[in-house]
Amino acid sequence: MSSMLQEEGAQDDVQVTWADQQNINHFAKLNTAMSDMEEAYEEKKKEREYLEDLEMELELADEEDAVRYKIGDAFIHMSLETAQERLTNDKSELVADIEGLKTEMDSLQTEMEKLKKLLYARFGKSINLEK
Numbered sequence: 001m002s003s004m005l006q007e008e009g010a011q012d013d014v015q016v017t018w019a020d021q022q023n024i025n026h027f028a029k030l031n032t033a034m035s036d037m038e039e040a041y042e043e044k045k046k047e048r049e050y051l052e053d054l055e056m057e058l059e060l061a062d063e064e065d066a067v068r069y070k071i072g073d074a075f076i077h078m079s080l081e082t083a084q085e086r087l088t089n090d091k092s093e094l095v096a097d098i099e100g101l102k103t104e105m106d107s108l109q110t111e112m113e114k115l116k117k118l119l120y121a122r123f124g125k126s127i128n129l130e131k
Contacts, residue, residue, distance in 0.1 A: 014123055027115045027129060034108050035131075041101045044094060051091045058084055 016024075058080065061067060067083040068075040078086070116129050 014126060020119070020122060023115055023119055024127075027112060027119065030108050030112050030115070031131070034105065034112065037101055037105050037108070041098065041105065044098050044101065048091065048094050048098065051087060051094065055084075055087055055091070058087065 058067065061080055063080050065080070066077040067080050069078050069083045069086060070076075119127055119129060
């Protein structure tokens, strides 16, 4: 029993080297970047849903009426056809942004997993790298 306590105590007394601290700091930066990207990803997904809803609404609109289309903080009057073209372009740009964010998030996740393995191997239960 006392040997188990000594082993656990020995693991708690691991000295943190400069390289270890650099790895911990790098993990923290990656974790922060991941949180920011997750937030941006969710916002872009919501925006895509709004554009899909708008697309359905424009299908029901009368072709002769002018459509108010939001650009930045202003609404511009344009024809239904122009609004639909613009919506298609905006939606495709947004989908590309979402895919780019997902790729970056996957890359960050891979790098974070490598650091987690390294740091958990070094510090065991003495370090918490979960959100």
